[in-house]
Amino acid sequence: xxxxxxxxxxxxxxxxxxxxxxxxxxxxxxxxxxxxxxxxxxxxxxxxxxxxxxxxxxxxxxxxxxxxxxxxxxxxxxxxxxxxxxxxxxxxxxxxxxxxxxxxxxxxxxxxxxxxxxxxxxxxxxxxxxxxxxxxxxxxxxxxxxxxxxxxxxxxxxxxxxxxxxxxxxxxxxxxxxxxxxxxxxxxxxxxxxxxxxxxxxxxxxxxxxxxxxxxxxxxxxxxxxxxxxxxxxxxxxxxxxxxxxxxxxxxxxxxxxxxxxxxxxxxxxxxxxxxxxxxxxxxxxxxxxxxxxxxxxxxxxxxxxxxxx
Amino acid sequence: xxxxxxxxxxxxxxxxxxxxxxxxxxxxxxxxxxxxxxxxxxxxxxxxxxxxxxxxxxxxxx
Numbered sequence: 001x002x003x004x005x006x007x008x009x010x011x012x013x014x015x016x017x018x019x020x021x022x023x024x025x026x027x028x029x030x031x032x033x034x035x036x037x038x039x040x041x042x043x044x045x046x047x048x049x050x051x052x053x054x055x056x057x058x059x060x061x062x063x064x065x066x067x068x069x070x071x072x073x074x075x076x077x078x079x080x081x082x083x084x085x086x087x088x089x090x091x092x093x094x095x096x097x098x099x100x101x102x103x104x105x106x107x108x109x110x111x112x113x114x115x116x117x118x119x120x121x122x123x124x125x126x127x128x129x130x131x132x133x134x135x136x137x138x139x140x141x142x143x144x145x146x147x148x149x150x151x152x153x154x155x156x157x158x159x160x161x162x163x164x165x166x167x168x169x170x171x172x173x174x175x176x177x178x179x180x181x182x183x184x185x186x187x188x189x190x191x192x193x194x195x196x197x198x199x200x201x202x203x204x205x206x207x208x209x210x211x212x213x214x215x216x217x218x219x220x221x222x223x224x225x226x227x228x229x230x231x232x233x234x235x236x237x238x239x240x241x242x243x244x245x246x247x248x249x250x251x252x253x254x255x256x257x258x259x260x261x262x263x264x265x266x267x268x269x270x271x272x273x274x275x276x277x278x279x280x281x282x283x284x285x286x287x288x289x290x291x292x293x294x295x296x297x298x299x300x301x302x303x304x305x306x307x308x309x310x
Numbered sequence: 311x312x313x314x315x316x317x318x319x320x321x322x323x324x325x326x327x328x329x330x331x332x333x334x335x336x337x338x339x340x341x342x343x344x345x346x347x348x349x350x351x352x353x354x355x356x357x358x359x360x361x362x363x364x365x366x367x368x369x370x371x372x
Binding site for chain 2: 078081082083084214215218219220222223224226227230292295296299300303304307
């Protein structure tokens with residue numbers, strides 16, 4: 001099992017932080033890199049949608065939406081009844097693990113391209129679809145009937161937060177522009193891996209900086225943050241098998257099932273569930289699950305699924 | 311002392327170990343899971359050692 005080169009930059013950022021080496025990135029640059037990745041993934045997916053969309057994609061999309069709604073329903077009882085978290089915190093963490101990490105998806109894409117494994121090119125559509133249902137389910141699980149929620153503000157945050165908006169917009173633009181999108185590929189296509197490497201350098205640094213907070217949350221949340229990806233990934237693989245996806249598509253859906261959001265969902269939860277402990281969910285998603293998937297999970301899923309398909 | 315959370319941690323560690331060893335026996339990359347199991351057990355033990363369980367009943371003043 002070989003670590004992909006972009007994952008090595010994640011390790012570099014984490015080790016640098018742990019050794020207190022002064023590597024840091026201007027916040028504006030980090031946000032720009034995030035925008036770049038979202039647009040690049042969306043554009044490529046949109047181009048593919050223009051070429052490959054058919055009725056099967058509709059059924060697949062519905063199944064994907066159901067999958068996104070199922071994951072927090074599995075996570076919530078583990079967090080509440082086993083971990084002893086309060087209703088709101090359990091719902092918030094569950095929503096994070098029901099949603100997806102675009103960065104993890106980007107790493108999986110890089111691994112597939114390095115190994116020359118084909119995948120369904122319209123997969124970014126599934127990423128966009130998986131962003132949302134878990135947030136809605138998380139809010140429903142946490143909903144206190146006595147506390148009136150500002151639904152318009154919540155809906156605004158769910159559908160118009162930067163991650164979801166940019167990804168869906170880029171998908172739409174790629175679909176609408178079709179072949180014209182090729183004009184942008186020298187920038188968004190050729191620079192993808194380099195930008196991802198820089199992004200992961202910063203992610204490694206941020207993930208390592210949050211490790212200290214694990215002490216305050218106990219070993220349960222760290223265990224959950226490792227086990228839930230394996231549960232979600234297994235279910236993702238089962239769904240991929242049921243949908244008849246390719247080997248690459250199966251690896252991607254497994255990775256999406258195993259990932260946890262730490263960009264779109266925290267923003268939505270901050271509005272919908274302000275009383276939830278954000279530190280708990282972001283630490284689990286960013287400091288445990290993300291490194292687990294990047295360093296161990298994705299190579300593992302790829303090796304197992306490739307072996308099964310032989 | 312034996313809380314559901316502790317059982318969950320033990321279950322996770324055991325599952326990771328079993329899965330890791332099974333994968334290795336199939337010539338698949340299982341070392342990562344075994345290492346994670348080790349890290350989780352160290353975390354679980356160290357946090358319980360540093361942060362002991364609170365008394366079930368508070369001491370009463372005489």
